[in-house]
Amino acid sequence: MSGPLSHIKVLDLSRVLAAPWAAQNLADLGADVIKVERPVKGDDSRAFAPPFLKDTEGNVTRESAYYCAANRGKRSITVDLSKPEGQQLVRDLAREVDVILENYKVGDLARYGLGYEDIKAINPAIIYCSVTGFGQTGPEKDRPGYDFMAQGMGGLMSVTGERDDLPGGGPQRVGVPIIDLTTGMYASIAICAALANRAVTGKGQWIDVSLLDSCVAFLANQAMNYFATGESPKAIGNAHPNIVPYQTFKTSDGALILACGNDNLFNKFCEVADCMHLAKDPLYSTNGARVKNREAITALLNEIFLTRTTREWVKLLDQAGVANGPINTVAQVFEEPQVLARGMKIELPHAVAGKVSLVGSPMKFSETPIVHEVPPPALGQHTDEILTKVLKKTTEQVAALKAQGIV
Template sequence: MMTEADKTTQGALPHIKVLDLSRVLAGPWCTQMLADLGADVVKVEKPGEGDDTRHWGPPFLQDADGNATQHATYFTACNRNKRSVTIDMAHPEGQALIRQMALQSDVLVENFKVGGLAKYGLDYASLKALNPRLIYCAITGFGQTGPYAERAGYDLMIQAMSGMMDITGRADGTPGGGPQRVGVALTDLFTGVYACSAILAALEVRHRTGVGQLIDMALLDVGMATLANQAAGFLNTGKVPQRQGNSHPSLAPYQDFPTADGSMLLAIGNDGQFARFCEAAGQPQWAQDTRYASNTLRVTHRETLIAAMQAVTRTRTTAQWIALLEDKAVPCGPINTIGQAFADAQVQARSLVINQPLALVNTTNKAIQSIATVASPLRLVDTPPVVQRPPPALGEHTDAVLAGLGLDAAAIAALHHQGVV
């Protein structure tokens, strides 16, 4: 029987070992999800350099005096709960170490170019021969097949190619009109989530068969999949969706509205919500108007409806509208800055910020005392996510991991001397 201590310290996957050969965002996002669920994730990085995102700044972590350090905050977003080892896979000895680690792993995640690890003997075929139970997740821009397979792929490129940018932003001919990227690397993040889901499915298959498998994840595939309803509309009508700012192609009113002190967001998704809004706003006749009697009609007559609503929404502040509508089941909320979002009472009540002590020291020898990250949203009641380690310093766990492979102190020292680790 699981004890209360088990619930808080083990997580759902304490028996799973993950070898993380990925860097930047999509792969590390996937492996951080697994680490948060309790898996033992060992991140392999290049000696002296590490993951690219260790250097992607500003912004940088601050030391105890509030001064910027050389440690980029980007890295901390997706590398919590991992152990870092530095191994140079260009060395035959480094390749041998990674193969030895793969023998003891359940899952390997990498995001090298197609065929990039074959020359090191670290591709799926080579490692499968050593460990048939290994689940090998390869993340690339365009997948293992197709005319673009050997191209490098980055989130911004995929947002552009997939059509995501073309449906994001204000319409042409309006102030600020034109394609826009999403404010975070959405395709990378979704690829990490999809990859994690695929790995969990592969683990279940292995539970039945005893055999691992290759997972071929492509950013472009994910970018196309996350077009969701916009893709469905195009595929079934042939009509190319158009940018329309914050309004919705299939719902109205479902957008931002001006208020007396700024703006708010209304997300009305059905006729009942619309009728309750009209009553609360002192405009019950709108719900009876034949132009607005159904969602389809409201979309058709969007222009006149939104203009009428904007005149009314300007008469109250954002806070007044939220207070008026919150007990009437009419979705309404502020358009927060990130700072305001983290200060929100609901965000704080859900404990969505994790503060962890950190052992990093800046070049000025001033300690970075703590680090803040966003808590996992995976709320498993009996096996909740764990918080075991802050994002690691480069190579912080190298000696301990090598010792776990059976190497003694002299052998580890020799590898350091040779520049292998």
Template sequence: MSETVQSAGPLAGLTVLDLSRVLAGPWSSQMLGDLGANVIKVEQPGQGDDTRRWGPPFLEDGSNDAAYYLCTNRNKQSIAINMAEPEGAALIRKLAAQADIVLENFRVGGLVKYGLDYDSLRAICPDVIYCSITGFGQDGPYKDRGGYDFLIQGMSGLMSVTGHPDGEPGGGPTKVGVPISDLVTGLYATISILAALNHRNATGEGQYIDCALLDGQVALLVNQASNYLNGGMIPRRLGNAHPNTVPYQDFSCADGDVLVALGNDRQFRAFCALIGRDDLAGDPRFASNGGRSTHRGVLIPAMQETIAAWQSADLITAMEKAKLPGGKVNEIPEILADPQIAHRGLVHDMQRSDGTPVKVIGFPGKLSRTPATYRKAPPRCGEDTAAVLGEALGLDEAEIARLMAAGIIADSL
């Protein structure tokens, strides 16, 4: 493999036409861009992606783009085209004819009137890989509903197992602190696109991919769903405790909380020895994980009483020496300044086209031969319109000026 290909990324040479906005779609296209694909993000003139306004905080660089937008739009070129105008839709179709992948998250059937649906684009580009992301999928009784992360977290059952139990202070269903339903659907979309690319490489065939937020989040119920499907156990909220593994939760020390995550019987016995509670390790009720889970109502209070006398740093240090999994609950500034994160190079400094600095969280996979690259900071809306239309479609300056004057396209907001 040449050094050129290595530096460009494993998806170098592929073009993604990104018609999506907000998070699930842009999250997927950003990953494809990190891995080397050329991503062209199509935005609405005068408005752009909704997340550009989802603040504060905002960048103070004239664009007033929100920090939210910055987290999911690097390694993309932004072009502003009004697809509601026939000339605008025609320009997008010409770009789609040159693309390997088209990604969109409009409502079901929403792109048919613009000739930008899968059937229309397949007619001009038979090997295109076309991925649609919606709340509930392209069929079924909910297909015409709008889908938002918070709604999906509740409908999927996720919130029924997240938060403190009913009857406890703060009890009740709780959403996850990040838009997990959007993010996991973006991941599934990327995985599906890569699978479709491999199929196309083998057969020459493109295909249609239908990804739904609800489907993705239900798939992410993993052990909780399996507990019900295969054991008849209806999962409930347990706070920070685990439904299957005990002890696997937070404990209060004299000066703060620690996380204790013991995954097997050996680790449990070693932890009991560490805190001076061999009596717990020797109790036949707690000898196996199944017994500890059944009798957690007795075991956990006994552990809480002993752990409460420890200083958190002392307990974490002792667990590290004993090679037992434990740690603290970090706040966001703490983890982003953590030496492990610094060593792994996860935070990257980038510059927008005008020199404005932007920090981003990088792609977490470490590819030894074709690593992710950080080539272009999240762009202003439409800043690449003229360049892309000139290079990709051969439009000259006069034609670009005419289209701008007619409101068909726009440059930077």
């Protein structure tokens, strides 16, 4: 393996998305990630389908596309954690790794002798990351949590979507499970920070990351808008609460995003759009004035954008150095020359489907480049390999574990 974490070993006891996403990030960075799954059923997300992958002959497999989104770069072993022998296998694996990721409900793994204190006793340097809906403390720590719940409870849905008084208005969740993904990213950062600290101190630690905390942190400028004014921000569709114009506009044949992040960009826009009178008007000459007079300036710009096609606007604005862009479908994303040039679509061989198309990592390194080599595993694909090569089990011992339904 290559990558900046190629010296790190990870035990992934998680399922679905938030924690598996973090483990996938570590795998992308070169870590050796062993994913522990339930026998027969595996990770819950293996059942989040259709769609399923198709094999080289076009036949539908039982490999869900959802599972593949968060599990590339990992090896899969099946272990029954409800049995003492299965719990011992995980403890044995825990002795061999640097990081453990889990997203069981608070206290669940401790019942199996696999909680942080249990693992710390056999591997004092372990970095143990727990991902839950509400965290390890607080009055709601025992509640199950999902992305959708966190988006609502954490306030994100209240600022997402069209204005309440317009058609289609009302709270909306983001079109991808953004809080699962954000929580996974926070967990990834925390793990890397803990590894850096351990390199200096020699000490491991327990990391506590939750969906709700991550959503609250993700409110960012909207939270600060509330702190500054005492008023809860509201959904305003594709507009920006603090910058104007920073939104979508209809063109003569479609739509376009215009992002004037400062007054200089607004002036450049006005030059190419032949509306310099707006840049000189005190009502619109500064961002603060435009935010105050949002509806009026938006109405004027709506009329201007209808005079040209999307392609014509993109060409003009690009030449002027004004940030803009089309609104692509997912299919169009993977036709974008820049997306393809950056290696954001990759293809790897797959044990069941023959090959699988995946989204590549966005992280680029000059000295320790990421190399995608390991596809999302089939359920239990590496059980024998891990038992014999990592835990040094004999062929007879592996056969016995299988006969007992432990793996």
